[in-house]
Amino acid sequence: MNFLSCLLAFLATAAGAAVTPKNDARSGATSISGTNFGYYYTFSAEDGDAVTYTNLDDSEYSIQWNDNSGYFIGGKGWNPGSAQQIYFDLFDITGQLAPRGLNSSLSIYGWTTDPPVEYRIIESLASDVDPAFGLTLQGTVTSDSSVYKIYRTERVNATSIMGIATFSQYWSIRQSTRSAGFVTIANHFNAWAAVGMPLGELSYQIIATEGHSGGGSGSVEVYTSSKPAGPCAAEYAQCGGQGFTGPTCCVSDTTCVVSNPFFSHCMA
Secondary structure, eight states: OOHHHHHHHSOOOOOOOOOOOSSEEEESOSEEEEEETTEEEEEEESOGGGEEEEEOSTTOEEEEEOTTOOEEEEEEEESSOOSOEEEEEEEOTTSOSSOOSTTEEEEEEEEEETTTEEEEEEEEEOTTOOTTTTOEEEEEEEETTEEEEEEEEEEEEEEETTEEEEEEEEEEEESSOOSEEEEEHHHHHHHHHHTTOOOOEEEEEEEEEEEEOSSOOEEEEEEEEEEOOOSOBOTTSEEEOTTOOSOOSBOTTOEEEEEETTEEEEEO
């Protein structure tokens, strides 16, 4: 079963009592959620005995999986989410800056209600993953020094945070994957709306590690932080590039266009 089939068949839920442990290792559980150091977390796995989610200090978490694991998703973030700017840093326990194991990815993952929408902004992918298989291309958006392809699909009578429901799935898939950086979520929300993909009321939003190992093993640690999106760069102003520390979002009706690895600017 491929990555897309697995994630469509088994979706995470937002249910669960809030708890505040300092360190919280879980194995053998199908689904957990709560709060840890003020961050919302959620984790679901088909085979919890083969996947271990651990809340680390502050905004960090780790996930380890082995050859026998099925589909899983887990991470830390916020409930509710927002059109914020998120920083993430992904590294495996042995020090490599990438997810290890087959069929793994890292994304900003969340839900909205009224209407119900499940969304992903995918930042990092294992080399064998093709999450766009079976999805419908809607357009592109340039943000945070990369082009993202925008996709949409519909789920009918499937598991959601509201129970069994019909809902949309929105995807922004980064074309130059990375292991760390800022994600300007407002750029994706605006781009989705521009192609007829509106969001409802924001529910939870996490930095998610997701996968179906399909015979691989893996381990990751993830750090995240957030700040308001703040004032966006004006038209023609710089919005990205190696070493750039200014705003990476653009004012309305403009997008961040990559000129070279050192310079991106806002263009209509």
